[in-house]
Amino acid sequence: MRKILIVEDDKNISTLEKDYLEVDGYEVTVEKNGNAGLKAATENDFSLVILDIMLPGMDGFELCKQIRLKKNMPIILVSARNEEIDKIKGLKLGADDYVVKPFSPAELVARVNAHIERYELLTAAIEENAPKEKNVIKTGELTIEKLSRRVLVEGKEVTLTSKEFDLLLFLAEHPNVVYSKNDLFDRIWGEDSLGETSTVTVHINKVREKIEKKVSDPKYIETVWGVGYRFKD
Secondary structure, eight states, rough: OEEEEEESSOHHHHHHHHHHHHHTTTTEEEESSSHHHHHHHSSSSSSSEEEEOOOOSSSSHHHHHHHHHOOOOEEEESSOOHHHHHHHHHTTTTOOOESSSSOOOHHHHHHHHHHHHHHHHHHHHHHHHOGGSSEEEEEEEEEEEEETTTEETEEOOOOEOHHHHHHHHHHHHHHTTTTTTHHHHIIOOTTTTOOOOOHHHHHHHHHHHHHSSOOTTSSSEEEETTTTEEEOO
């Protein structure tokens, strides 16, 4: 059974989320503060984590950041804050999605299903279809290990979120091909995903911060102005 972690201090909201997820077949754990949430997330294996932003002990932004240092499962942030800056901050810290309160519990479950299924499909496809000798992509000082989902720069591992890794891997597997933001959003997030293509820009910038020596003059992921992005091999 897939396991979900909810970190939410509002009992009414966490109970509603838990009930809907359990009806859909998930095993759900609820924590009420950021510190307990971090301990649960890093010491157990969850398919997905749902984080409120306004939490006692450690807020959701910091919690998301700390989880990403050790775990790679999808993370959904939930908040009453509807400012674009908060959404961008959450995505840059490693969240895969941002849901604004009040929200439909059914919609939240749909997003949970979509993120988990896509993550599992992409992981399974890499493990089952990639020939053993092609499990590693190496160019310059960048190494991408497909099966272990690891990225190394100059031999040192850097931590990418699930969507950051999927985006980098897709571009690296199709070097010198220009993809628009719409193309990348459809391929990485799925045609039926809820979101905006600006999400692609946020993730590209975050990947660059982690793999490029000079973000303003990227060596690997190039912007083709007015068109999109391409991976330079």
